[in-house]
Amino acid sequence: MSLINLTLRIWRQSGPEAQGAFHTYESGPISTSMSFLEMLDVLNERLILSGEEAVAFDHDCREGICGMCGSVVNGKPHGPEQKTTLCQLHMRHFKDGDTLVIEPFRSRAFKLVKDLIVDRSAFDAIIAEGGYVSVNTGGTPDANTIPIPNPTAEQALDAAECIGCGACVAACPNASAMLFVGAKVSHLSLLPQGQPERNQRALAMVKKMDKLGFGNCGNEKRCEKACPKGISISNIARLNREFMKAVLFSNEK
Amino acid sequence: MSWFLSVFQSSIGKKYIMALSGACLSFFLMAHLAGNTFSFLGKEAYNSYAAHLHSLGGFIHVLEACLALVFLAHILTAILLFIDNLSARPTRYAVSATDRSWSASTMPYTGALILIFLVVHLLNFHFASKMISTADQVKTVLGNPPLGFFYLVALSGLTLHISHGFWSLFQSFGANHPQYNRFLQRGGLSMAVILGALFMLIPLLALTTDGFLQ
Numbered sequence: 419m420s421l422i423n424l425t426l427r428i429w430r431q432s433g434p435e436a437q438g439a440f441h442t443y444e445s446g447p448i449s450t451s452m453s454f455l456e457m458l459d460v461l462n463e464r465l466i467l468s469g470e471e472a473v474a475f476d477h478d479c480r481e482g483i484c485g486m487c488g489s490v491v492n493g494k495p496h497g498p499e500q501k502t503t504l505c506q507l508h509m510r511h512f513k514d515g516d517t518l519v520i521e522p523f524r525s526r527a528f529k530l531v532k533d534l535i536v537d538r539s540a541f542d543a544i545i546a547e548g549g550y551v552s553v554n555t556g557g558t559p560d561a562n563t564i565p566i567p568n569p570t571a572e573q574a575l576d577a578a579e580c581i582g583c584g585a586c587v588a589a590c591p592n593a594s595a596m597l598f599v600g601a602k603v604s605h606l607s608l609l610p611q612g613q614p615e616r617n618q619r620a621l622a623m624v625k626k627m628d629k630l631g632f633g634n635c636g637n638e639k640r641c642e643k644a645c646p647k648g649i650s651i652s653n654i655a656r657l658n659r660e661f662m663k664a665v666l667f668s669n670e671k
Numbered sequence: 672m673s674w675f676l677s678v679f680q681s682s683i684g685k686k687y688i689m690a691l692s693g694a695c696l697s698f699f700l701m702a703h704l705a706g707n708t709f710s711f712l713g714k715e716a717y718n719s720y721a722a723h724l725h726s727l728g729g730f731i732h733v734l735e736a737c738l739a740l741v742f743l744a745h746i747l748t749a750i751l752l753f754i755d756n757l758s759a760r761p762t763r764y765a766v767s768a769t770d771r772s773w774s775a776s777t778m779p780y781t782g783a784l785i786l787i788f789l790v791v792h793l794l795n796f797h798f799a800s801k802m803i804s805t806a807d808q809v810k811t812v813l814g815n816p817p818l819g820f821f822y823l824v825a826l827s828g829l830t831l832h833i834s835h836g837f838w839s840l841f842q843s844f845g846a847n848h849p850q851y852n853r854f855l856q857r858g859g860l861s862m863a864v865i866l867g868a869l870f871m872l873i874p875l876l877a878l879t880t881d882g883f884l885q
Contacts (some may be wrong), residue, residue: 427765429765440765490764490766492766493764493766493767493768493769494768519765519766521764521765521766524760524761524762524763524764525759525760526758526759526760526761527759530762589768591756591771591776592756592759592760593756593759593760594682594756594759596682624681624682624683625681627682628681628682631759632682632759633682633755633756633759633760634682634685634686634752634755634756634759635682635686636752636756636775636778636839637775637835637838637839637842637843638771638772638775638776639772639775640768640771651842651847652847652848652849654842654847655842655845655846655847656845656847657683658683658686658687658842658843658844658845659845661681661683662683662687662845665678665684671674
């Protein structure tokens with residue numbers, strides 16, 4: 419185990435309307451076996467002991483599957499490692515003496531709550547608009563009663579990997595949520611259970627996405643690069659198809 | 672009408688407008704280039720091509736009007752998108768990503784350059800006095816060093832613009848499949864380079880070769 423010392427420039431903002439600014443902290447000796455969030459824990463312990471307010475950041479499972487954590491580290495959401503959430507990013511990827519600039523996800527649709535925490539309930543609003551399937555209650559259905567070809571199931575599962583962390587929006591030069599919406603629309607429209615609401619879903623979710631103030635997709639692929647789950651932009655292409663099909667060939671308005 | 676408006680006011684609707692108008696403009700570029708290649712065959716061939724084009728009469732004016740509408744749709748939608756995208760992130764990042772794609776990240780700026788070029792180009796040829804033959808007009812305009820260099824710069828901008836645009840319009844139409852993704856990406860890039868190079872050859876020849884279009 420080796421120890422490294424880092425300079426941390428962290429965005430501090432006491433509330434949504436407050437004026438924010440970068441504060442510079444010395445990390446002190448950090449074990450390279452720590453995760454990024456553990457490094458922030460160490461910093462916070464020290465801040466609390468010295469009477470300063472701890473840096474507020476979102477986190478929950480710390481296993482890379484819940485989608486709660488995420489900040490922009492040196493211009494990259496979830497830091498420099500590909501397909502890695504911030505909680506699964508280990509300090510061995512940094513060198514002694516590095517300066518890390520840590521910022522919150524920035525988007526008109528994600529309001530800043532405090533320090534590095536942003537309100538991503540806009541994603542929940544999009545899901546509530548159509549990111550579900552209606553299933554009648556009744557007896558438990560037998561497994562595999564509905565045949566689904568394996569490649570289709572795999573594609574749907576690839577899309578369903580999305581944990582809704584918001585890194586795609588944070589990485590997009592236009593703060594667009596197309597990768598998120600693309601993943602959600604894709605995983606349901608690929609499966610038989612998602613067919614009844616297929617057209618309505620595509621139209622409603624896109625309408626909500628626009629209304630919430632996300633930007634427009636410019637096919638720059640930054641989202642795909644930043645996604646900790648490796649969601650492909652083929653899901654955005656599918657969303658474009660689903661939307662146009664619903665517009666041109668369905669009775670949904 | 673309200674249905675039509677609401678569709679094309681949505682972000683994906685605007686994406687389709689950009690892709691559809693972009694596809695039309697790409698076809699126009701190819702047709703324009705096909706015409707331009709007559710200049711490599713000499714003055715006579717080029718003037719004869721121009722004469723044939725103008726002899727189409729009313730048909731060419733209908734095409735021009737359609738082209739103007741397509742340009743207008745592409746430009747106006749681009750401006751709307753640019754403004755909306757700027758406000759989608761009110762607070763910028765202190766550290767921005769350094770590994771952005773050249774062509775994609777400069778789309779609005781190369782687009783603006785092409786718009787300026789379009790105006791200059793129309794003034795140089797379309798709205799110029801038709802006292803001399805088209806071939807002589809090309810030689811005079813492009814053989815003039817400041818203008819010739821401006822054409823080269825603008826055409827590099829155009830090449831960069833379409834090197835992203837060609838692939839991007841397929842993605843916007845929803846054409847994305849592992850079976851042909853590589854073909855679309857490489858094909859789009861190669862098409863852009865070939866198109867750009869052939870377009871740029873004309874001001875280059877006009878600037879450097881005395882015998883060009885003589």
